[in-house]
Amino acid sequence: MTKETAFPSAELAAFAAVLNFADIPDEVVARAEDLFVDWFGSALAGKGARPVELVAGFARAMGPSQGPCEVLIDRSSTTPFFAALVNGAASHFAEQDDVHNGSVFHPAAVVFPAALAVAQAIGASGRDFITAATAGYEVGIRVGEFLGRSHYKIFHTTGTAGTIAAAAAVGRLLGLSPAAMLDAFGSAGTQAAGLWEFLRDAADSKPLHTAKAAANGLTAAYLAKEGFTGAKQILEGLQGMGKGMSTDADPLRLTDRLGSRWALAETSFKFHASCRHTHPAADALLTAMQENELRISDISAVTTLVHQGAIDVLGPVTNPSTVHQAKFSMGTTLGLIASYGKAGMVEFEDGFAKPEVVAFRNRVEMVLDDEVNTAYPARWIGKVRVQTTDGRTIESRVDEPKGDPGNTLSRAEIETKVKGLARFSNGANTAEMEHLLPRLWSLTAANHVGWLLTGKEG
């Protein structure tokens, strides 16, 4: 091992810098395409959302009036920094973007906004785009795993690890050397931020975290390309992210089977439109209701048996006052499942404040469960104990929530989801999506990524 790769950050940076399309197995490329198309729906879904539109307004006020990159929610153009910022904000609002279980990290919302903006700006090919996005996933997921559970108790890993992930993706597109990629990691890590405190107030910070992770990681990579240096061990160093923002950081995770384990392919799609921590219990409740033919009125109480992370993130949300906050309410999510049989965008919008759902919400409790907690975050087991009005106790479990790699979405299901998101937000109409989807699915083969919604195909 050379000096430059003698420590984990350097090894990880070198991996991202030299990753070639040919190195990526076909099934991983196919999954990357799935994740890209799935992400596109989430990016459009942010259109019209107040915090997202406020970030877009800020970008218009501070940025140039046009540029080489597409802002998906309003089909305007701008520079890479602001495209990453606004598309990053939009991608995480609907709570429908993907998640990697083991790292509790949402890669798409930070990787694709940054990579798409830069690919458009430099005229990159579809292969280079997919390669860069894969580098971003592989790096960000390992950084999230490295930072560990203690980090996630306080920090929004998607904001922190996401900054490094965006730097990796952009750095790959810009052709950074391993040494420059390491500089990019250093400048990204020293900007990495995002605290969960906002959850208590239903504040607008979540899309700000993804916006800034995408834009700051991009900044780090652009600076590194010009020679701006960064700390070489921003992750594992004595005054780095692990020391400052975690108590259980494990540097071995940073380089875990690089090149043979494809963490991207472990990433889960979100099926329900809520925080992923609600999904295992939601699926378990749905199973219990279907197998026992229960209606909402048949249920007097639900105990969800959960991991500690669910309690940390969802616990503060006891009386959600907005649709977005309701997505972090275990009770609301289960109430929608009980009332509608699903918890999608429309159900949250229409139902989160409905008396039946609110009443159900107040009959749901979370209890820490040893088995679930021990399996987490590698496995997200769903367990519920349902009390019926006629006095029965029904126990139900799912071992892999819908959307996990072993219970994944088909391309048809992804299309349905994406079209639904586009329609919901008015980001694109169905005809537009019918026209666009074949192009999205075949992006890998494109000579130039180009613009996606505005006809300028690179």
Next chain:
Amino acid sequence: MTKETAFPSAELAAFAAVLNFADIPDEVVARAEDLFVDWFGSALAGKGARPVELVAGFARAMGPSQGPCEVLIDRSSTTPFFAALVNGAASHFAEQDDVHNGSVFHPAAVVFPAALAVAQAIGASGRDFITAATAGYEVGIRVGEFLGRSHYKIFHTTGTAGTIAAAAAVGRLLGLSPAAMLDAFGSAGTQAAGLWEFLRDAADSKPLHTAKAAANGLTAAYLAKEGFTGAKQILEGLQGMGKGMSTDADPLRLTDRLGSRWALAETSFKFHASCRHTHPAADALLTAMQENELRISDISAVTTLVHQGAIDVLGPVTNPSTVHQAKFSMGTTLGLIASYGKAGMVEFEDGFAKPEVVAFRNRVEMVLDDEVNTAYPARWIGKVRVQTTDGRTIESRVDEPKGDPGNTLSRAEIETKVKGLARFSNGANTAEMEHLLPRLWSLTAANHVGWLLTGKEG
């Protein structure tokens, strides 16, 4: 106390939001003017510095080609975001910007870039500018004190607390209500970042930290003005900055004598062009040499008796390879003092690698001292033990290093320093500075802050 001011973050935000010029004692206004003029020199001093110019290049690539705000190093114009970014990077490069001892926070480098950009953009008066800057100082210093010594061991407080400080200053200029100011704090705190890890590699992160603190704090305030909400207790909350980034955070410090204690007036000017942690020992060595008529060749070794923070920040720098890294070397700084009798910009540039200075550097050690460490950070005592070549041991101390409030710089000394910085970097020539300085000193009386270097006087 109303609900909105029933907790420290809210009380601090309300203070910043309602602070009026008339509330600020005359001597504090005068000190704010001193700090502003002193800062102006540091902002110019960044001109030509590689990392600063790289940030400026990034701003040109990503931002608009003109705007209402001045970029001081190259006299171009841009939007508030990029002016804050570039002027923020420039202000912290020369290591000549001010410092508040108790918080170990450099307020000027983050507060003035953000406040100046916004004052120029909105046509604010000199009084509003000084009021806003004062709000930024008072808030940022208290946040730094709140985060405490454990924070500073890993995090660059100027990057973290600085983000809140910039938000406070900009929020005051934008006329945020107390509630909106609290939102701005929330959005600022959740972006707050900056790790010391870069010191080990002499990497370029330090000006990036001030650039991002200024620009991100500004972003938070602009977003809050439009209704973007943030966590209400981003500082003291269970998943806030204190919990995530400190082990000794003390919420009582956030509201310490608001409105009666003026922390701005406790801020020190930097006399030597090095990290402030070197200054007490540098002054003590200078005293020892002057009182005993020692030349560099008379000294065989120096033991500096220091606080732990000095060891944390300066300890990793054993063999500085750049001028900037040398500013974090206790040995180099003392070597310059011994060789030249001072350690200014010119001495660092000319002398940091000079054999005589390098040899001296290697004869300097740092030892933790109980008295110094206990007094820190409220007081920065300098103590050295000098071994002479003829076998004497000379002990020397200073209780307030040059530039501290009790040993401050006169306006004439500030002018000399600022002109020297401008000349050193070629940021402005002496004739320009002679013309400009009267205007800078009287900025408080200006109807509009206006542009400072380019003749557009608002």
